[in-house]
Structures are given as C-alpha cells and as structure tokens.
Amino acid sequence: MILELDCGNSFIKWRVISTTEMRVLAGGVVGSEDELIAVLSTSKIELSWCRLVSVRTDDETHRLMDKLRAAFAIESACAQPSREMAGVRNGYDDYQRLGLDRWLAVLGAYHLSNSACLVLDLGTAVTSDFVSGAGEHLGGFICPGMPLMRNQLRTHTRRIRYGDDAAERALQQMVPGRSTVEAVERGCLLMLQGFVHTQVVQARDWLGASFELYLTGGDAFLVKDEFPQAKVLPDLVFVGLAIACPLP
Ligand SMILES: Nc1ncnc2c1ncn2[C@@H]1O[C@H](COP(=O)(O)OP(=O)(O)O)[C@@H](O)[C@H]1O
Numbered sequence: 467m468i469l470e471l472d473c474g475n476s477f478i479k480w481r482v483i484s485t486t487e488m489r490v491l492a493g494g495v496v497g498s499e500d501e502l503i504a505v506l507s508t509s510k511i512e513l514s515w516c517r518l519v520s521v522r523t524d525d526e527t528h529r530l531m532d533k534l535r536a537a538f539a540i541e542s543a544c545a546q547p548s549r550e551m552a553g554v555r556n557g558y559d560d561y562q563r564l565g566l567d568r569w570l571a572v573l574g575a576y577h578l579s580n581s582a583c584l585v586l587d588l589g590t591a592v593t594s595d596f597v598s599g600a601g602e603h604l605g606g607f608i609c610p611g612m613p614l615m616r617n618q619l620r621t622h623t624r625r626i627r628y629g630d631d632a633a634e635r636a637l638q639q640m641v642p643g644r645s646t647v648e649a650v651e652r653g654c655l656l657m658l659q660g661f662v663h664t665q666v667v668q669a670r671d672w673l674g675a676s677f678e679l680y681l682t683g684g685d686a687f688l689v690k691d692e693f694p695q696a697k698v699l700p701d702l703v704f705v706g707l708a709i710a711c712p713l714p
C-alpha cells in the first residue's frame with residue numbers, strides 16, 4: 467500500500483491507496499507528525515512506499531521522512547518543483563518559489579479538465595492560480611485564510627476572545643452579527659467569499675468565459691455553496707502528487 471501525504475502549514479492530510487492506484491483505502495487529517503505515526507500504527511495497514519508534498523521547511527520534511535523510515539521501514543519520495551510538467555508550464559519568474567501544493571493542485575486540475583482553470587486552495591493561506599487552456603500557468607494570488615484572519619483579530623485586539631464551538635455556531639447564519647463571535651466569524655467568511663468572487667471575475671478576463679473552477683483545501687466547504695459551478699475536490703493535491711511522483 468502507498469502512503470500519500472500533503473503537509474500544509476497547519477495540518478497533514480494523509481491517504482493510503484492500493485498499489486494498483488485504483489482505490490483509496492483510508493485517509494484523514496492530523497495535526498502533527500507524531501499523530502500521523504500513531505494513526506498509521508493503529509491502522510495496521512502494510513505500507514510499502516510513501517510519496518509526499520510539503521510546504522514546510524526542508525528540516526521538518528526530512529525529519530518526517532526519517533520518522534516514517536523508522537516506524538514503517540519505508541522510503542519517501544518528495545514532490546520537487548519543475549518548470550514544466552504534464553502539459554503545464556510554471557508561470558513563476560523563479561519556478562522553484564511557487565508553493566509545491568499550488569503546483570500540484572494546478573497539475574491535478576489541468577489533468578482533470580484539460581482546459582483553462584482557476585484553482586483555489588483554501589487552507590492556512592488562500593491561494594489562487596490561473597491556467598490557460600494551452601497549459602500556461604499565469605500566476606496567481608495569496609491571501610490569509612480563515613485561521614489566519616481570525617487569529618490576527620484575536621491576537622491584535624484586547625476584546626476579541628471566543629472559543630471554537632461558538633465560532634462554529636456563528637457560521638450557521640450570515641445575518642449581521644449581534645455578538646463578537648458572530649461579527650468576526652461572519653466578517654472573515656465574507657472576506658473569504660469576496661476573494662473567491664474577485665478571482666472568478668478576474669478569471670473571465672485572463673482565461674475567457676469558459677474555464678473550470680476548482681476548490682480545494684480544508685475550508686473549501688465554507689464557500690462552495692456560493693459557487694455552484696465549482697468542482698470541489700478535497701483530494702486535488704493528491705491528483706497532482708500522482709503525476710509528479712509516479713510509482714517507482
Ligand atoms: N477535518 C478537518 N481537520 C482539520 N481542519 C479542517 C477539517 N475540516 C476543515 N478544516 C479546516 O481547514 C483549514 C485548514 O485547511 P488545510 O487545507 O488543511 O490547511 P493547510 O494545508 O494550510 O494545513 C482550517 O481552517 C480548518 O478549520
């Protein structure tokens with residue numbers, strides 16, 4: 467069985483697929499390397515190899531690969547930046563600087579659509595990437611995601627304090643907030659939705675009227691109802707990972 471990892475700034479997304487790549491056998495989201503090792507150990511799945519993408523530091527990524535080798539005796543392949551792959555040309559001036567999770571999401575989206583696409587990844591940060599029908603990556607935008615927006619308000623003000631449960635309840639409605647938690651959570655969500663709207667408007671300029679909109683990342687569910695045309699694919703980065711790191 468193959469272990470696949472997407473190591474973001476906040477969470478590690480993991481999946482186990484069968485060697486024939488036909489089936490996803492298990493998967494989840496964990497907050498730390500040790501939690502990942504613990505979950506995989508209890509699952510008792512026999513692992514033979516790992517492929518991963520990481521936007522963490524090289525030190526952190528190598529430490530994780532060492533831990534996987536020690537715990538399960540498996541080698542890991544790490545997705546690497548490239549100028550061009552699978553019909554897509556990286557649009558950054560320095561292609562190595564484009565976040566690898568963005569690059570893989572772009573590769574995955576273009577592979578699935580084979581047409582112009584706008585790719586939005588809503589995680590710790592929110593990223594957008596524009597790809598033309600000919601596979602030219604035109605670049606994109608980065609802004610703070612939901613966790614960063616709310617934490618900035620909590621950290622840099624004295625009277626904005628609330629817990630996670632209240633935050634979840636606050637988002638069940640979007641009328642003007644009548645408490646701090648409602649006002650902040652709904653305000654940040656409107657920022658998020660507004661960003662996605664502006665990207666869709668820009669995509670019409672940069673890509674023309676016909677393009678596919680892909681939403682991925684842990685907070686994609688917060689905006690998806692506003693964009694019924696979107697393809698919501700939590701595993702989009704893993705689609706790109708299979709392209710960038712084929713089985714040995
Ligand atoms: N099952 C889940 N586990 C963890 N975070 C989740 C989950 N579902 C949604 N989220 C939300 O996803 C966001 C993190 O998204 P993610 O794409 O994992 O970020 P990153 O790639 O930056 O680590 C958080 O704001 C969190 O609230």
Ligand SMILES: CC(C)(COP(=O)(O)O)[C@@H](O)C(=O)NCCC(=O)O
Pocket residue numbers: 474475476521563564565566567568587588589590591592593608611
């Ligand atoms: C923009 C990001 C921080 C997003 O990370 P995430 O929210 O997925 O954890 C990451 O893709 C990154 O570190 N990129 C490098 C900078 C760039 O893409 O220009």
Ligand SMILES: [K+]
Pocket residue numbers: 587588589590591592593683
């Ligand atoms: K992201």
